[in-house]
Amino acid sequence: MVRRYVAAFALLAVFGFAGCSTSSAPDDAAAGGPAAPAAAGEVTAAATASSEHNSNDVMFLQMMIVHIGQGRELAALAATKSARDDVKNLATAVDGTQGEEAKAMTAWLKGWDEPVQSAHDPNMHADHGGLPAVGEAQMAELRAAAGADFDKKFLNLLIGHQHNAVELTNLVAEGKNPETKDLARRIKESRSDQIALMLTMASA
DSSP states (O other): OHHHHHHHHHHHHHHSOTTTOOOOHHHHHHTTOOOOGGGGGGGSOOSOOOSOOOHHHHHHHHHHHHHHHHHHHHHHHHHHHOSOHHHHHHHHHHHHHHHHHHHHHHHHHHHTTOOSSOSSOGGGGGGGTOOOOOOHHHHHHHHHOOHHHHHHHHHHHHHHHHHHHHHHGGGGGGOOOHHHHHHHHHHHHHHHHHHHHHHHHHTO
């Protein structure tokens, strides 16, 4: 149980920046409640982005929106099927944070008069160094799992999924939009921290 409390507190550092949040989430997390939904926006970005952009910025945002959709689907399963409070806290934080990220990215694309959905195969980011997206077979296996087996499968899938997000940030190396570059940097940092936390959770 102590390990789970430690993981719950660690979520606050993973999903928010020090000194940014005035939420009472530490008490909620310690009680096994939702993990700092107020911190979610502090990992995201400005509501608007400057107009300067190129195809790399657009591709990154389009692919990340699809990627986030899969992450939130994973989180929704954990919120109802997990047997562990710390895993449920993680799922709540992932859903809240990534939902805000997707809103910002969608607004940027619309502001640039660019399509939110790419005409490309959403799995094509493997060509850019990313891992293949979570497949339906893996999702079906996760839906069928229960108890400790579910939590193990969920953490393993989400670790790979978030590593994929880290790899996707490489797309903006040749981007032009400063807000997109800043968001990519923060996504890389936050997802890397989440991976480190989940590796600890998986061994608990």
